[in-house]
Amino acid sequence: MERFEHKVVVVTGAASGLGKATALAFAARGATLALCDVNAQGLADTAAEIAEVSVAPFVRTVDLADPGACKGFITEVATSLGGIDVLVNVAGVLGFTHVADVTETLWNRVMAVNMSAPFWLSQAALPHLLERGGNIVNVASSAAFLGEAYLVPYTASKAALVQMTKSMAMEFLKQNVRINAVAPGGMNTAIGANESLPEGADMALLQRFMPVRPMAEPALVADLIVYVASDRAANIHGACLSTDAGITAG
Ligand SMILES: NC(=O)c1ccc[n+]([C@@H]2O[C@H](COP(=O)([O-])OP(=O)(O)OC[C@H]3O[C@@H](n4cnc5c(N)ncnc54)[C@H](O)[C@@H]3O)[C@@H](O)[C@H]2O)c1
Numbered sequence: 001m002e003r004f005e006h007k008v009v010v011v012t013g014a015a016s017g018l019g020k021a022t023a024l025a026f027a028a029r030g031a032t033l034a035l036c037d038v039n040a041q042g043l044a045d046t047a048a049e050i051a052e053v054s055v056a057p058f059v060r061t062v063d064l065a066d067p068g069a070c071k072g073f074i075t076e077v078a079t080s081l082g083g084i085d086v087l088v089n090v091a092g093v094l095g096f097t098h099v100a101d102v103t104e105t106l107w108n109r110v111m112a113v114n115m116s117a118p119f120w121l122s123q124a125a126l127p128h129l130l131e132r133g134g135n136i137v138n139v140a141s142s143a144a145f146l147g148e149a150y151l152v153p154y155t156a157s158k159a160a161l162v163q164m165t166k167s168m169a170m171e172f173l174k175q176n177v178r179i180n181a182v183a184p185g186g187m188n189t190a191i192g193a194n195e196s197l198p199e200g201a202d203m204a205l206l207q208r209f210m211p212v213r214p215m216a217e218p219a220l221v222a223d224l225i226v227y228v229a230s231d232r233a234a235n236i237h238g239a240c241l242s243t244d245a246g247i248t249a250g
Pocket residue numbers: 012013014015016017018019036037038039042062063064065090091092093113139140141142183184185186187188189190191192218
């Protein structure tokens with residue numbers, strides 16, 4: 001099993017779903033955790049669960065749509081915990097909508113949380129990661145590789161995140177840091193809980209990207225994130241690893 005004793009691991013979106021599963025997986029492996037989310041109650045629940053089995057995590061309620069808040073959070077973590085070894089960008093939002101109904105507010109929020117926040121967090125964390133030979137894991141999606149009706153902002157944001165991962169990996173190719181992404185398919189989480197399909201949605205179009213195999217439990221995807229962040233994955237840099245039960249295979 002990968003171990004993370006004396007390593008500071010930052011996880012965004014830790015109040016729920018994959019972020020929570022990732023935080024719990026790192027806690028079980030001895031990491032010192034710094035967690036954030038916009039959902040204060042969910043974050044407190046995750047922190048309480050971790051405190052039962054491990055050291056209580058550093059937690060902050062942060063709206064990652066604000067670049068200043070992203071940078072401020074990283075600075076606070078590095079100052080309080082003495083550095084950063086791993087940054088896992090998990091927080092994300094969906095936004096099912098007809099193209100005609102995409103508002104500037106929706107477009108800007110999806111891009112801010114899914115694409116821009118990982119950039120600002122990475123920019124702020126990189127000096128700390130370089131000091132310790134650390135790494136970044138971005139959570140993309142199978143939606144980065146498939147056209148998906150009614151999800152134009154989401155799929156565009158995830159495709160951009162994959163390309164950002166690769167370009168950042170190239171820029172730091174000669175330095176002591178690794179930058180990767182994982183791309184889950186369908187997972188059993190709350191991401192769609194407050195969403196409904198747009199009125200008049202054509203089910204035949206939706207069917208084209210529906211998983212055939214069962215949805216994954218987030219813990220399965222968290223295991224891949226932990227592996228990619230570990231020293232055992234020293235040869236993995238600039239990759240986007242799919243964990244999607246075959247959804248992008250054909
Ligand atoms: N669930 C799936 O089927 C699926 C598939 C592929 C990729 N993903 C990706 O996995 C990641 C985790 O999603 P999930 O499925 O666990 O959903 P989730 O809704 O359970 O978790 C997302 C978390 O992000 C947080 N968040 C949203 N906006 C935020 C903001 N502005 N600031 C801070 N935190 C914010 C939410 O509060 C929530 O805790 C996302 O990036 C998502 O795009 C999910």
